[in-house]
Amino acid sequence: MPIRLDMRNPDIDVEPGTAKSEIVVFLYTNLEYGYKPEEIAAELDLTDETTTGILNELCEVDYVGQTENGYYHGLRSQTPLRRYTSSVAQTKRMFDQPAEVDTQPEFNVESVNEAKLDAEVERLEQELEDELKR
Template sequence: MPVPVDDLTDDEPFPVNPESAEYEALSFLVVHHEYGYTPQEIAVRTDLNKTTASNTMAQLVENGLVEQAEDVYYIDPRRVDELTNRLRSLDSAVELFEATPDNDSYAQEDWEQEVPSINPDEQTETSVERDSEAVKARAEALIEEVENSDLD
């Protein structure tokens, strides 16, 4: 019996946040995926202390992102490309939000209140009045044009 693709896909978000200990340790292991490292070695090569490195590695194993053999942690070679792409996506999201200008209208609260609706049923009184004035002005201009052309 066919199975819907939606039932086969994983809707779980990626369990690593940028600028977290998990991100730092996972990034290190992805970059150095040819080798396995102990938590102490990871701590020496990153900004993590030994306790944080140890707890972080346990969390990454629990989340299924890192493999463990005795006290050595490593990335499954078949997952290097996938994890590299995931980390790049996180980096891109961080860069996008850091690049948002402070004067961006959409970054201000209630910005949507200043934009008229495109739905005719939801148009504000102001936008309806503005549209009515534009229609009246155009009609008057057309009438004047017709009257002036009859005089010629």
């Protein structure tokens, strides 16, 4: 899966669009809270096993913290991860916004004034006939 280069930080081993990235973004978007692995799994629609494995890995490399009673949380000291989370959230918002609605009315055959159209066709026919006579 391709990634945006401006979202890639060589100091951070997190690929956008992965479960690992989703967990990091979730925890760093909610820095004021700690979560049990099963709460994170339920929130992100991941399995408990996948979530626990990723959280353990993230703790080992100091990407997330864990309280004594098993709650996981983002670390305010991890500026690169906070920046990464901000970039992912900004990109998501950009793509989640509805596309601009085209305000131009569609061409409707029924709305064509047939009398004006017939008059224009006759005028053009007359111009062609006059041109051929010369």
